[in-house]
Amino acid sequence: MEDAVSLTGTPQGKPAEASLIKRLLRMRETGLIAIILVLFIVMSFASPYFLTWVNMRAMVMAFAVEGIVVVGMTILLISGGIDLSVGSVTALAMVIAGWLFLNGVDPWAASAISIAACTGIGTFMGFFVTRVGLHHFIVSLAIMVIARGICLLGTGGRPLGLFTLPPEFKFIGQGSIGPIPVVILIFFAVVIGFDFLLRRTTMFRKVFYTGSNEKAAAYSGIRTKRVVFFTTTLCSALCGVAGIIYMARFGSAQPTFGIGMELNVIAAAVIGGASLKGGSGTIFGAILGAVLLSVVSSSLALLDVSVYWQDIIRGSILLTAVSIDHYLVKKRA
Amino acid sequence: MAGAVERPGRFGGMPFGGSGTGSPFLFRKFEQSCSVMTDDLILRITNLSKSFGPVQALKGVDFDLRRGEIHALAGENGAGKSTLMNIIDGILQPDSGEILFDGEPVTITSPARAQKLGIGFVHQEIALCPDVTVAENIFMATTNTSRKLLMNYRALEKKAAEVLGQLGDIDPSTMVRDLSISHQQLVEIAKALTLDCRVLILDEPTAALTEKEAQVLFRIMRRLADKGISIIYISHRMVEIFDNCDRVSVFRDGRYITTRNVAEIEPDDVVNAMVGRVIDELYPRKQSESEKSDDIILDVQDLSERSRFRDVSFQLKKGEILGIAGLIGAGRSEIVKGICRLEGDVTGDVSLNGRKLALKSYRDSIAEGIVYLSEDRKGDGIFLDMAIAANVSALKPEQVANGFGLINRHKEEAQAEMLGKRLNLKCGSLSDPVSSLSGGNQQKVAIAKMLSVNPKLIFLDEPTRGVDVGAKAEIHRILRNLAASGVGILVISSELPELIGVCDRVLVVREGRISGEVTGERMTEENIMHLASVGGAEATIN
Numbered sequence: 001m002e003d004a005v006s007l008t009g010t011p012q013g014k015p016a017e018a019s020l021i022k023r024l025l026r027m028r029e030t031g032l033i034a035i036i037l038v039l040f041i042v043m044s045f046a047s048p049y050f051l052t053w054v055n056m057r058a059m060v061m062a063f064a065v066e067g068i069v070v071v072g073m074t075i076l077l078i079s080g081g082i083d084l085s086v087g088s089v090t091a092l093a094m095v096i097a098g099w100l101f102l103n104g105v106d107p108w109a110a111s112a113i114s115i116a117a118c119t120g121i122g123t124f125m126g127f128f129v130t131r132v133g134l135h136h137f138i139v140s141l142a143i144m145v146i147a148r149g150i151c152l153l154g155t156g157g158r159p160l161g162l163f164t165l166p167p168e169f170k171f172i173g174q175g176s177i178g179p180i181p182v183v184i185l186i187f188f189a190v191v192i193g194f195d196f197l198l199r200r201t202t203m204f205r206k207v208f209y210t211g212s213n214e215k216a217a218a219y220s221g222i223r224t225k226r227v228v229f230f231t232t233t234l235c236s237a238l239c240g241v242a243g244i245i246y247m248a249r250f251g252s253a254q255p256t257f258g259i260g261m262e263l264n265v266i267a268a269a270v271i272g273g274a275s276l277k278g279g280s281g282t283i284f285g286a287i288l289g290a291v292l293l294s295v296v297s298s299s300l301a302l303l304d305v306s307v308y309w310q311d312i313i314r315g316s317i318l319l320t321a322v323s324i325d326h327y328l329v330k331k332r333a
Numbered sequence: 334m335a336g337a338v339e340r341p342g343r344f345g346g347m348p349f350g351g352s353g354t355g356s357p358f359l360f361r362k363f364e365q366s367c368s369v370m371t372d373d374l375i376l377r378i379t380n381l382s383k384s385f386g387p388v389q390a391l392k393g394v395d396f397d398l399r400r401g402e403i404h405a406l407a408g409e410n411g412a413g414k415s416t417l418m419n420i421i422d423g424i425l426q427p428d429s430g431e432i433l434f435d436g437e438p439v440t441i442t443s444p445a446r447a448q449k450l451g452i453g454f455v456h457q458e459i460a461l462c463p464d465v466t467v468a469e470n471i472f473m474a475t476t477n478t479s480r481k482l483l484m485n486y487r488a489l490e491k492k493a494a495e496v497l498g499q500l501g502d503i504d505p506s507t508m509v510r511d512l513s514i515s516h517q518q519l520v521e522i523a524k525a526l527t528l529d530c531r532v533l534i535l536d537e538p539t540a541a542l543t544e545k546e547a548q549v550l551f552r553i554m555r556r557l558a559d560k561g562i563s564i565i566y567i568s569h570r571m572v573e574i575f576d577n578c579d580r581v582s583v584f585r586d587g588r589y590i591t592t593r594n595v596a597e598i599e600p601d602d603v604v605n606a607m608v609g610r611v612i613d614e615l616y617p618r619k620q621s622e623s624e625k626s627d628d629i630i631l632d633v634q635d636l637s638e639r640s641r642f643r644d645v646s647f648q649l650k651k652g653e654i655l656g657i658a659g660l661i662g663a664g665r666s667e668i669v670k671g672i673c674r675l676e677g678d679v680t681g682d683v684s685l686n687g688r689k690l691a692l693k694s695y696r697d698s699i700a701e702g703i704v705y706l707s708e709d710r711k712g713d714g715i716f717l718d719m720a721i722a723a724n725v726s727a728l729k730p731e732q733v734a735n736g737f738g739l740i741n742r743h744k745e746e747a748q749a750e751m752l753g754k755r756l757n758l759k760c761g762s763l764s765d766p767v768s769s770l771s772g773g774n775q776q777k778v779a780i781a782k783m784l785s786v787n788p789k790l791i792f793l794d795e796p797t798r799g800v801d802v803g804a805k806a807e808i809h810r811i812l813r814n815l816a817a818s819g820v821g822i823l824v825i826s827s828e829l830p831e832l833i834g835v836c837d838r839v840l841v842v843r844e845g846r847i848s849g850e851v852t853g854e855r856m857t858e859e860n861i862m863h864l865a866s867v868g869g870a871e872a873t874i875n
Contacts, residue, residue, distance in 0.1 A: 202730040202738045208719065209727055215713035219675065219705065220727040220782070221696040279718055 028273040028325070032288040039295050047302040055298065057181070063294040064187035065242050065249070066264060067287055071194045072238035074269040074286040075204070079231040080211040080278030081129065081136040085121075086239050086265055087258030088147035093118050093243025095151045098160040098253025107169045111247075115240035121147065122236025126229035136232070144262070151255035160253040173249025183245060190238075195283040207231055211278025267314065268293055271321040293317070374433070375400050375532060375563045376421070381430030383416055388771065390416040393430070394589045396582060398532065401561045403554055405574040405595070407603050408584035410828075411772060411801045414567055417584070418534050421565075422454040423447040435531075448474060453530035457537045457567075459517045461524075463510035468493035470509055471524045496523045499553055501546060514541045514662030522550065526557075533557065534565045539573060540827060541661040544866035551577045569828050571600035572858055585609050586801060604830065608802055615806050616834030617813040624652040629687065630821035631790055633672060636681035641667040642845035645681070649790070654812060654822045656836030658829065658861045664845040665825045666708060669792040673698035673705050685789060699728055702789035706779055706796060708825070714779045715767050722749040722763040725781045732785065752781035757807055773804025780811065790821035797831060809835050829858045841865050 044051040063070075069086050076083055093114045100110035121143060128139040175182045198204045209217040210227040217224045247253055272289030274281025293314060300310050376398040383391040391413045398404050406414045419425040421432070423441035432439055434450055441447050447454070461470045468490040493505035500519045509517060518541045525533055535554075539547040554564055554577065566578055574581055575595055583590040583606040590606050608615050631649035636642070642664040649655045659665045671679040674692045683690050685701060692698050695705075707714040716724050722745045726733050733745040749763045756777045760770055767778050776796070783791055793812070797805040812835060816822045826832050832839050838852045841864035849864035851857075 200739045202734045202740055205723070205730050205740060208723070209716060212716040212719050213713065216707075216716055217727075219695070219707055219713045221694075221699045222727075223696070279716070 029282070029285050029288055032272065032285065032292060036288065036292055036295060039292075039299065043295075043299045043302070047299075050299070050302055055302070059294050059298045060184055060187075061181060062298070063268075063290045064181075064183050065245050066261065066268075067187050067290050068190050068238050068242045068245070069235075069261070069265050070268045070286050070290050071190055071283055072235035073265045074272070074274050074281050074283055075194070075198065075207060076136075076231045076235040077266075077269050077274040077276065078198075078211045078278060078281045079207045079228050080214060081228055081232055081235075082140065082266065082276065083125070083136065083232070083235050084140040084262045085125070085144035085147055086235065087261030088144045088151065089118050089121055089236050089239040090243040090246065090261065091151050091255055091257040092121070092147045093240040094247040094253035094257060095154050095160070095255055097244055097247055098162050099154055101162055101165070102160060107165055111244045114244060115237060118240030118243070119233055119237040122233035123229070125236065126232040129232060130225040130229045148255075148259075155253070155255040157255060159255065162247065162252050165248070165251055170248050170251060173245055173247070173251075183249065186245065190241075191283060191287055198283055208279060211280075213279070264290075264293060264314075267318045271318065273325075289321075373399050375435055377433040378417075378421075379431045379433075381417070381420065381432070382428045383420060383425060384428055390587050391420075391427070392587045394584070394587070396589060397592075398563045398565060399580075400563055401558050402579040403558050403564045403566055403577060405578035405581040406565060406567045406584065407569075407571075407574065407581055408590075408607050409802050409805070410797065410799050411586070412584040412607070413587040414584055415536070416587075418454065418536060418565065418567070421447065421532075422452060422534065448528060448530075451529065451531035452534070453525040453528045453532070454534040455521050455525045455536060455538055457540065459514070459521055459541075461509045461517060461520060464508060466490075466506050467497070467503060467509055467512070467520050468505035470520055471496060471505070471527055473524070474528060492527070493523070496527055499526075500549060515543060515546055515660070518542055519546065519550075522553075526553070530562065532563045532565065534567075536567045537569065538566075539568065539570070542866075543660065544862065547573070547866075569830070570858060570862070571603060571830075572862070574603070575600055583607055615802070615809070617810045620653050620816070620837045624817055626651040630685065631672075631823070632682075632684040632687075634682040634684075636668065636671060636679060636683070638667065638671050638677045638679050638845075641677060642671070642842075645847055647840055647847060647850075649821045649823055651819055651821070652816055653837040654816050654824060654835055656832040656839035657823065657825045657842060658832050658839050659842035659865050661827065663842045663865065665842050666794050667845075668842065669705065669794065669823065669825060673703050673792065675705055699786060702786065704728065704783045704786065704788045704791055706783055706791065706793040708794035708798065710772075710775060710779055710799065715775060715782070717768040718766050720764045721753075721758075721760055721767055721770070721778055722746045724767050724778050725749040725752055725785050727782055728786050748785060749781065752784050753777070755784070756781055756811060771801065771804075773800040773808075776800050776804065776808065780808070788820060790823070791815070792823050792825070794825045795827065796824060797826075797828075829861055832856075832861070833858070843867075 040051070049055055069090065073083060073086060096117050097107070097110045097114035100113060101107050105113070125136075125139050125143055128134050129136055172182055172186070177185060198207070206217070206222050206227050207230075209220065209222055210224045214224050217227075246257065268289035269281060269286040270276065270289070271292060272282065272285030272287065274286060296313065296317060297310055300313065301307075305313075374397050376396075378394065378396040381391055381394045381396075382389070394413065394417060396417065406417075408414050416425060420427050421441065423443045423446050426440075426442070432441065434441075439450065441450065441452075444454070462473070468486070471493045472489055490505045497503045497505060497519075500523055501516065503512065503516050503519060509520060512520065518538065522535070522538060525535075538550060542550065551573075554566070558564055558579075566574070568574055578595050580592055581595055581598075581603055582592040583603060585607060586609075593602075628651040629648050630651050633648070634646050636645040645668050647655075657665045657669070667677060671677045672683055673695055674697065675695045683692070685703065690697075690701060692701065692703075698704070711717060716727065722742075725748060726740075726745050730740060731738070733748055734740045746763050752758075753760065753763070758777045758781065759774055767775055770778065776799075780793075780796075796812070797808055800808065809831075812822050812824065824832065824836060833856045836856070838850065839856055839861060840847050841849045841851070841861055843865055851860050851864070
């Protein structure tokens with residue numbers, strides 16, 4: 001009878017050594033790294049400029065600041081949310097800090113105020129999502145338009161030239177420590193820091209619980225609304241940080257900056273394994289997604305492909321990556 | 334033993350009682366009566382199989398349905414009844430096997446196709462549009478296939494009133510959301526009656542009905558059967574099967590076991606065939622005299638909630654397993670969720686081990702050691718796509734973390750491993766997602782999650798729903814052991830045999846109030862059903 005109902009089973013075993021490799025192969029990150037490596041090899045043959053220090057540096061610079069926003073977006077996606085306003089809020093951070101600076105505020109204080117303001121926008125969205133009960137999509141869509149409006153209103157639509165920014169401030173965006181640009185150092189610090197937090201802390205574990213199954217999380221005593229409120233706020237705050245770095249890098253505040261950024265950022269996170277349904281995703285994967293998109297853009301530019309093609313190709317990559325993943329997940333289930 | 338899982342030969346008189354040690358050779362004398370003329374059959378299914386990933390839900394199942402009969406399907410949860418019905422209704426496609434409908438081989442590709450063939454299905458879950466009138470809901474399917482551009486609401490309501498007239502007092506122009514659950518269930522049935530069907534499938538239609546409403550339904554069923562319509566009736570209640578059905582087919586673990594004429598067998602035979610062995614083994618021993626105690630773990634006084642329940646008072650003593658029975662929608666889960674502050678705005682006193690509690694949220698409840706195991710495992714019980722270890726630690730991740738809030742993977746896995754061993758959890762790696770486990774093992778993960786906080790009191794809502802028989806017995810044994818070790822155990826279940834088998838005392842809830850209590854000899858399906866649907870002081874069982 002034990003046979004029919006199988007009361008006796010093998011006790012749970014530790015994963016065998018072989019399954020570690022299997023698991024590694026199954027990981028999304030491995031596949032992404034492989035694709036990126038292939039692109040690297042192909043491109044280094046296709047263009048003599050590709051594998052140069054200057055090009056590499058330019059490529060990393062291109063996604064480093066946006067990468068900070070990708071971190072915020074990934075965490076928000078894991079909790080089950082989404083933010084379409086990242087581009088506008090990043091621009092707004094530049095505009096607020098720039099405007100304050102032009103009106104005589106110390107640039108560091110102006111930056112702090114600006115980041116606080118972006119954090120405020122995040123709490124505002126968090127309020128509408130968790131207290132009023134609206135969907136992230138709609139709330140952030142509205143904020144996307146509103147924030148852009150404020151940018152244009154405050155600047156009259158023209159970039160603010162910030163030629164008098166002190167050099168120690170510009171250092172954030174333009175300087176290097178040794179051969180490595182400060183921007184890249186900040187980027188790595190943010191990525192490694194949040195990746196660690198997300199993997200290891202109880203606080204961020206609750207983000208996963210909430211995104212994976214909000215009701216089950218609530219039934220486990222997790223204050224899911226607080227979690228969502230927190231991730232929404234964090235994403236906007238990181239947009240603020242990114243905006244300030246951009247300002248230091250460009251030496252100006254551009255009200256039209258970051259249009260379409262949300263696509264890049266969401267695409268990077270999703271290619272890297274974050275699910276729009278919440279509950280899954282890693283920062284490492286999302287950054288690899290950003291790297292992939294950046295390598296593709298850079299390659300297309302080096303191969304003299306028209307910029308108009310670039311959006312079409314980016315969109316297609318997103319669709320392909322997500323379809324393949326969906327297929328694999330379905331097959332596994 | 335292989336004998337327990339093999340499908341008995343059609344005329345072989347196989348014992349399907351299990352190990353064979355003292356198991357009765359069930360039904361053997363009736364074997365001959367079951368050979369049937371094929372032209373008498375409206376539906377004949379042979380050797381049907383269906384898998385979901387690694388799980389084989391149906392293993393070469395046979396089933397046949399005569400014209401104008403009421404045919405009961407019996408089997409534990411997970412026995413394959415629902416899968417079979419979903420295949421007949423075109424919701425699922427079989428992997429292999431043959432379906433003959435009215436003598437013709439058919440492939441039923443969709444519910445719409447099933448409807449065209451004349452198959453109607455009343456699902457267990459109510460699937461009505463809440464913001465639309467009763468009449469529109471009843472004729473949803475007809476509207477869908479109608480060629481007319483405009484709706485004729487008056488004609489619709491008139492037709493609806495005719496159908497509803499047989500069933501009960503429901504106004505066809507009311508919105509479905511304003512109906513009680515039992516009336517919604519009746520609308521669901523009315524919907525199927527309007528279809529011109531030749532086969533009608535009823536999946537636990539009486540789970541939310543009162544005794545009176547159920548009797549009306551049974552009369553209608555018989556009338557339909559007399560008109561030549563065949564009815565497949567799924568129920569857990571033996572009384573209903575034996576009072577109203579002609580034949581009964583038993584399924585177990587995805588296999589067809591047997592089909593018998595109801596008139597020739599006893600309820601116990603069916604139960605034993607369902608379980609695959611003598612029933613006593615399914616349930617652990619009851620509380621022994623020495624385990625009886627006067628220590629009160631939980632004391633609930635005058636608990637009320639605005640719309641869901643009123644004046645609920647009861648006590649849970651140390652060492653006992655207390656059950657709560659009632660119809661769906663009577664407020665069983667709501668009372669328990671109210672006690673641990675999961676939902677509802679509750680008034681009244683709750684004391685744990687003699688100390689009055691002032692709980693404000695479910696977090697407070699967990700902190701006090703009162704936890705709730707959800708009836709909807711996939712919906713709100715577990716995190717399907719997360720690792721087993723992460724599921725087990727979800728109630729208090731702080732327990733497996735250090736002072737800085739950093740989770741210690743080893744501690745987390747050790748906790749899951751320790752609880753997994755205690756519950757005999759079968760899994761590959763603890764870092765696999767819970768979705769890779771069978772229903773029974775998923776439920777064990779959910780229970781391990783409860784135990785991870787060393788609870789003083791556990792509320793279990795449908796603890797064995799969707800769990801196979803083996804795991805079910807294990808879960809029951811675990812509950813008994815927990816109770817014996819001094820943890821308060823309160824079980825809610827729709828399966829009366831489970832409550833009767835597991836609990837030492839059962840409270841019956843009817844329309845948000847406790848309508849009675851049964852213990853010992855008086856714990857029978859009849860008594861509980863009576864209290865659940867008639868209730869009140871006059872119903873107190875002597």
